[in-house]
Amino acid sequence: MTLIYGHRGAKGEAPENTLASFQKCLEHGVTRCELDLHLSRDGELMVIHDPTLKRTTGRRGKVVEHDAEVLHAYDARQGGPGWPQPTPIPRLADLFEHCPFEHWQLEVKSASRVRAARMVMAIKGLAEHYGLQDKITVTSSSREVLRALMRRAPELSRGLVAEYAWLDPLKVARQYGCNLLALNWTLCTPERLHKAQQQGLHVSVWTVNEPALMRRLADFGVDSIITDFPGLAVETLGKP
Known part of the structure; x- marks a missing residue:
């Protein structure tokens, strides 16, 4: 059975990477999610995809230039599907408190060595605090981040995000x-999938929004898909 992960919660149905989006994902019975993390100026893990604020909040500046309390006051529903209420940028701790997901893919974007180490230690601390070490895979396309995970949090599951075929x-x-291998669906050939699974990798394919593509990838035997429309995925593939 192919598992379903909500992409940034339920990105196609609610403002991405907000509490409303993750709650919408859970309403569909989808208990796995993927999200993106950046550090605030005061070192808190904030759930937002871009390093800058413009696309989702309309604000200027970078996430790292603002403290968590200020970021949490910003409404992050711009550029997504219409939504009636303000949706703040959440702290990762807020989601851990309020969203009972069975598994989390936490993506960390590329980072300097120092920033990668800080983010890994922050994730490790929260995972320990909430007892979620076995329910988290930290994913990244950055070797710096993966290296920091190996050195500083070897007990946490690691995943490679692969978007291009040049490596x-x-x-x-x-x-x-x-x-785990988080694979752009365009790179998912039956041969690569089979080799990855032989290597012991869980293959999670993104971003899969068309029912026909969901069915095709499920027939290939992917372990999970990451989708903006978890409700549609449940209708198409059934509940895992």
């Missing part, structure tokens, strides 16, 4: 001891 994703995943 052999299986070789990189093996090099950094990954358990």
